[in-house]
Amino acid sequence: MTTERAIIAIPMGDPAGIGPEITMKSLAKQEIYDVCKPLVVGDAAVLEKAISIVEANLKINEVSSPAEGKYEFGTVDVINLNNIDMDQLVYGQVSAQCGQGAFEYIKKSVELAMAGEVKALATTPINKESLKAAEVPFIGHTEMLEALAGSNDPLTMFEVNGMRIFFLTRHLSLKDAIGVMTKERVHDYLVRCDKALQRLGVENRRFAVAGLNPHSGEGGLFGWEEVEEIKPGIEAAVQSGINAVGPVPADSVFFQALNGKYDAVLSLYHDQGHIAAKMTDFHRTVSITNGLPFLRTSVDHGTAFDIAGKNIAESISMEECIKLAAQYGPKFTNNSL
Template sequence: MKTVEKSIIAIPMGDPAGIGPEITMKSLTKQKIYDICKPLVVGDAKVIEKAISIVEADLEINVISSPEEGKYELGTVDLIDLDNIDMNQFEYGEVSAQCGQGAFEYIKTSVDLAMDGKVKALATTPINKESLKAAKVPYIGHTEMLEDLAGAKDPLTMFEVNGMRIFFLTRHLSLKDAINQMTKERVRNYLNRCDQALQRLGVESRKFAVAGLNPHSGEGGLFGMEEVEQITPGIEAAQEDRIDVTGPVPADSVFFQALNGKYDAVLSLYHDQGHIAAKMTDFHRTVSITNSLPFLRTSVDHGTAFDIAGKNIAESISMEECIKVAGEYAPRFTAESLTK
């Protein structure tokens, strides 16, 4: 059996005042992480040292200047230390400019490493929008940062949980505005992009279903005309592009069917449709994957949890899954854009 080379995964530690450092340290106490990848933390050594103490982990910090210097073995935290947090001004659970600036710098450094080919993927921890604003960082979140720093356009979001994959036709829009975006052209374009995204991840079987918008997918126009006028024509156009897709499939059954292997991925039409399906399946193991970047990026799907930061309460399951998914896909990931 061919041995797959383990990839180096950069883990920017997130907002220092949040739970990112804690869940990262908890994750790095697990042998399964090292079995699948080489985790490299990008952060501040003082904050990481404090997190190790809080979670009572048997870990030693190995400060390095470049990824190839890492040991990547259980018990060692390989760390690129940006040394950018003044602990005299630091408080858990507090919005602060220094933490917002720090979080941005960890991400930027990780992106630079990925763009230089020194790491294969990023597994990101939570950042705080208010802290970014306090630091005058001109981005509201990870996606916007990555889009600009990597020179990408309109990154494509995919959720994965228990083998089920979900893409999103629309994201942060009101339901009314999202419906206006459900055009034949957009459905066709996104199905092509979703197929390309799975190719980049090395997924050979790519059978898609498109979720319906209205009850019973509109029942031929009895409960709404969106399926008849826009969604179905978009699916048929994608089929002409040789995309293996069916639908629209009623939303009350399509995710269950995908979870049981009938489809390799589902295109959710709006934010909550897919989010609810994923998080009700397994809230803690839902991992977000950002496609259309020159590198692979996975992320936990929760926030900084300022209310419990520094208290050794936060569960690390989501972070562990985030790193594992990055480790699983990274060796197969194709950085170059694909053409049909």
């Protein structure tokens, strides 16, 4: 029995960045169409230019709704917002029109997802400076999606080669991150992470929490955070029915997860999990935002203004991003976290 392919919305990102290029490179591969129905939300003229740059044998098919798409290899179905003046577009430069355009692609994609017309979003890079130039009141995707979808504190999860990583803290200095590593926060995040994996269709979920200090503090010899906050938080989560262990020393927990011992690791701070994921496979690391009413996957790199428009950018991360959206999208359940 053939599984119905899910429609995945792909907002094309900042027009002056590599988003349009990596999207066209990805959609020039049959394997993407084998697993989903990709629908690009963007500007048709920018995409035509991107096709020319990457020398792909693709044709644009403008549609007004997802239902009109052909979803055939060789044809790129596009909801064309027609909001970029090509005479003013310069690759690699901060631009208000590009920041506004990028926001509008995301907004339209969210509307489609909220209406149930697409199963998931696979997002391309946007530029914070361009958003600021356009006076868009958000610094990035997560904040934008949170506001547009009416959600609160979405969870970020990385996936690479089957390893999943959640983050207890994100954009904080290490000193500030340690200050919020409370037992209450550890407990709360483990419960939320368990629900997040459940929404993605993962059964029999087993978590490990990474240690903060060398050897997870060695019983207080190298720091008391594990003893006073992290371990009590894990124990409280276990009492709540979560299958979690730790803290497991950070120099081994990610290797163990990569080899299937755990379904996910809760990283305590930003770089701890980022380094583990990107050293595993930089190009195939994909970010998944959970806690929204819909699934969102994203490449884990920026607009790469220095190489935009030059047919240099790798599309591997974008391909993996679309594939994960196709994999999880049909399983995703919209239950409140």
